[in-house]
Amino acid sequence: MRRNHLKGVLAGAAALAVLTACSTDESGADPGADETSDGASSDSEWFAQADFDQQREQMDATFEGNPDEPWLQYIDGPMTDTSKWKTDKPMKACFANASISNPWRQTGWITMNQQLKVLEDNGVISEMETRDAGDDDNKQIADIDYFISEGNCDAFIISPNSTAALTPAVERACETGKPVVVFDRGVETNCATTFIHPIGGYAWGIATADFLVDNLEEGDKVVALRILPGVDVLETRWGAAKKIFDENGIETVDYFTGANPEKIKSIITDEITKGEVHGIWMDAGDGSVAALEAFEDAGMDYPVITGEDEMSFLRKWEETGLNGLAPVYSNFQWRTPLLALEKIAKGEEIPTEWVLPQEPITEEERDDYLEANNGMPDGHYAKFGGEDLPGYPDVWQERQIP
Template sequence: MRTRPTLRPWRTASVASLAALAVLAAGCSSAATPDAKPDGDKPFIALSNGFIGNGWRQTMIAKFEDAAKQAQTDGLISKYKVVNAPGDNSATEQVAQIKSLLLQKPDALLIDPSSPTALKPVIQQACAAGVTVVVFDSAIDSECAYVLQNSFVDWATYAAKPLLEGIGGKGNVIVSRGVVGSQPESEMFDTTKKILGEYPGVKTAATVNGMCDGATAQKAVLGVLSSVSKVDGVIGCGDGYGVAQAFATAGKPVPAVTFETNGRALNYWKDNKIDNGSVAVMSDPGQSVAALWQALDLLEKRDVPKHMTFPIVLVEQKDRDAWAGVLKPDEYAAWPWTRELFREQVKAVQTGGKPVQPPIPTAAG
């Protein structure tokens, strides 16, 4: 009988140069608040995102904007701004973007970073200017920034082990890597290799770069299928729908895959009655909302740990239909972090208590 792993508790320049950068980065801005006069008594929150090329990042930004807009309506913030680097996870572009944002004097800067090390000088510049910096979705090499992230070891573990158990611990697999060059992907790939080492009957037939994006993974996997005679599973980071399409296009049966946690993938999994070790697991795009609440609590001088680990989104078959029923096709499952739930999770991290389990939303968005 196939068994699934037991879920563990979650662990814990010159003025001219800067002006030029401001002009450059202005064209990269994807969103800002509606025109509103800043309230000097309320903070201005800025978010810098180093990569926008997959649905997870797009959901992450959408969730932040929804929460920030409501926070503005509720009088908690004066305004907010989101800027997305236009390139392919380029640290150089994100550094320029952050320098431009700093010219606008935000009270807090949230960062989904393109690199764990390259942003260190500009983050230090922000901290020296009195800006509260919260980095999320990745660790960062910075002493002054607060960090909120998911456990990438857990993400990689639950992307691989149920699948490997589902194929009986033997056979051929393809490994689809994520955003290569980022700290999370490096940690996840190392974990995947370690887990594969525990299954001597499993051979890695190919490794591709799927970028945690179904369309990218579909193309990458399709490119290697002609050279692989048999594939029993594809270990990915939430790109299984695209992987499944690659096999269908090649006229091959769909193996066990790591599905995206979006509505399209979950409904495909449901409608095709797939029960072969497939699972849906990704980090939580709702981290951006939790980071907003963290920044506000820090600005209010509340006690918040310097490093916090929040839960990933794991969708097993028992919860698949509930999530599938509330998500739009391109929307990714995100925990609905209210300010109250955020503070409960902070307390759990501080005391070593049981982590908060937010409810599955009952309506999309």
């Protein structure tokens, strides 16, 4: 199909994209799961044209650093001077984590702990005290305040549960004068020493919508399966995709699923009974197999689909020969906060906004990633980036979650 390409125009000195966030949140919340959102996420609350344009530009950016170590690459931009924190003594890191409640976060948490072992052995970090908020804003706020008052922390690492609610707590951590590393999900302040994240939700939405538009015809129908409302990176994924679908005459209907495989299968079954479904768009791919099973049960051909780099989708894709794309929200980012502390301990400059590569897996690359991750469980993510860490591959295969 001929696509109306949007021209990416960077907005001068664009502000930090603090509303970049995380992967899926499968905490069990399921608000509005039986209703479509009718594209409401494209409104001004969640959609910012300047951020859309910036992330489209960043998808083609040249990244600094070794491409064999994408967790250390970054887009050239403002740097933070860390010389005041230079030290020869091992640092105690205090990590306030949103949760490990879904496979993406579990995979990253395993990788992070294996990276920690290396830095402990090298005398960079003495220990990492971690508090898990279990997807609860109030719990994470209390965790951060505990670290500030009683944690004896040399540095803070924070993966916020949500954007606005955690902002004041992050600011309080900054006020201690200790280095603060925010990663994955963003907050509404730029006080952190560095904010680490892949390109972002708009880039995910652009890559996936472009792929579907290229493989569909004007007037075709796409069913969008979304996890839940109110998570910034998920909202911007859909906001970007919806904009591109609308501009190219693709009919869409979207549902919140609560990441429930039974609900996903039921939604697709109902949509099939209404008429032909040509495409499936997902803001996280770990429910993709359930969506495809609905087509199998109905005896229908598979649609064009965008999933994710979770192994269950990659395996289903190979097994069926369907037309697919695996967008990525780079799981290897879980290594970067600890490696940022290593650079801080050396007094080295680090990116103020540390934007990591975010490249989808195409059909041409799929088999290489399947081979490289042979033996990994279905909930593993192909671009986890831990192949050079101790314990590989056993720790990830056995899901040894600390």
